[in-house]
Amino acid sequence: MHDLAVVGYGPTGAIAAGLLGLRGLSTCVIDAQAAIYDKPRAIALDHEIMRVFQQLNILDEIKDFVEPFTDSHYFGVQGDWIKCMSTVAPPYPQTFVPSLVFSQPSLERVLRERIESIDHVSIKLEKKVIRLHQSTDHVTLQVQDKNGNLSNIDTKYVIACDGASSTIRGLLGIKLEDLGFDEAWLVIDVLVNEKGLKRLPTVSVEYCEPSRPSTYVMGPKNHRRWEISINAGEDPQYLATQEGAWSLLSRWLERDR
Numbered sequence: 001m002h003d004l005a006v007v008g009y010g011p012t013g014a015i016a017a018g019l020l021g022l023r024g025l026s027t028c029v030i031d032a033q034a035a036i037y038d039k040p041r042a043i044a045l046d047h048e049i050m051r052v053f054q055q056l057n058i059l060d061e062i063k064d065f066v067e068p069f070t071d072s073h074y075f076g077v078q079g080d081w082i083k084c085m086s087t088v089a090p091p092y093p094q095t096f097v098p099s100l101v102f103s104q105p106s107l108e109r110v111l112r113e114r115i116e117s118i119d120h121v122s123i124k125l126e127k128k129v130i131r132l133h134q135s136t137d138h139v140t141l142q143v144q145d146k147n148g149n150l151s152n153i154d155t156k157y158v159i160a161c162d163g164a165s166s167t168i169r170g171l172l173g174i175k176l177e178d179l180g181f182d183e184a185w186l187v188i189d190v191l192v193n194e195k196g197l198k199r200l201p202t203v204s205v206e207y208c209e210p211s212r213p214s215t216y217v218m219g220p221k222n223h224r225r226w227e228i229s230i231n232a233g234e235d236p237q238y239l240a241t242q243e244g245a246w247s248l249l250s251r252w253l254e255r256d257r
Contacts (some may be wrong), residue, residue: 002028002122005141005155007129007168009033011042011104013161014111018056021121028153029121030143031162032128036108040189043101043219044069050096058114065106067220069099072204082208101219124153132158132171184230186239188249192222196257200224216252226252 006017009031020027045066053059074082087098115121124143130150131142141153160168169176192200205216217225228248230236238244246255 002155008161021118047094047096
């Protein structure tokens, strides 16, 4: 029997498993997928997370994928400068820069390599949790592999790190609290070449324009992100195509950049 089972092998699940394993607890990580999702999703983290990475002893390995967040400049409807938001100046209260950007797929690869080197952690990929049974002193998870074979995993505790559509939350009957905020935005991640970098802002920018609010984020190295609002009457499916995305991105960048 394991001390803990962590369901979900994204960054949160990997970190949980690593910290538990380093404390000598028998930890099993379960995920329905085998591969790391190859698109960047999260892009920002803070100094507290860097302290966690320090505990996992991976600071040297992630240094090429993490950079300090730049200043953020806010511009109004006529392009007038409104304000600048900056992080605190050194010395930093927790050693590291308070706000940073990172490349999620690259950082996840480092995380997995580290977690899989810890003796007390076992990894079970391509196994989907389909049932959960709680006894007085342990939990039994029934998992199904990609071929449909079933097996049981017994553990004292389960930690659900399986995301917004959490299977574990559903099996426990816990409802997702919906705060009712629903707006369509397009997120575009681009690796910009040297020609394009010379044209783009050297800080992150908030375009506070009622007609189409947008955000430009400086990611690590030549990674740049745009978050662009989709207006009523526009087709999100079309704007998510290359042609549609470039129709919005052309304000800042041409395809050859």
